[in-house]
Amino acid sequence: MEVILRQAVENLGHPGDVVTVSNGFARNYLLPRGIAFQATEGNKKRIAQEKARLEQAEAQRRDSAQDIAKKLEEVSITFAARVGEEGKLFGSVTTGDIADQLAAQGFTVERRQIDLHEPIKSLGVYRVPIKLHADVKPEIKVWVIKQ
Structure with missing residues (x-):
């Protein structure tokens, strides 16, 4: 089964990655815990938007950290x-x-x-x-x- 990861999973991938996992692992672990979505077209668009929002927030945190770093x-x-x-x-x-x-x-x-x-x-x-x-x-x- 193909899933799209929402969080980093060790030995599997990073957020936004589309990975193929066994059906049982997806149904019993990844999907119920909200760690991944099924890889449908709608979910791919949703993850792309979420990934863009996370990248923007990460860039803001990095910029503020660089400002503090200059002072430190x-x-x-x-x-x-x-x-x-x-x-x-x-x-x-x-x-x-x-x-x-x-x-x-x-x-x-x-x-x-x-x-x-x-x-x-x-x-x-x-x-x-x-x-x-x-x-x-x-x-x-x-x-x-x-x-």
Whole structure:
């Protein structure tokens, strides 16, 4: 049976794709959950309109993320921390700390958007990427200095 996907389905396709699946998979899973439509001419037109609307909304989100990214590229955050031997911090600088500092400067960024793989545990200057959008990832400077 041919169906038109409304959502991305792993190992099957992306929204708007026309795919051929078994009758049981379509009837029992895809169609009842609203994940796909049967591939009729009317549904193909409906999906084309929905896809155009989604692309326009995505373009607006990308543009707004790029505007915020330009402002974030200029941001520099400084943390004063107590330091032990060899420049190692007592504690660490985490994504939550960075999000709080950005909020104090007027930027609304959730901590899960901050792409810090592990907390910062030593002195120095770090470039930390922030995932505002799939295509937009500005980097901010994070300074960790001795208290």
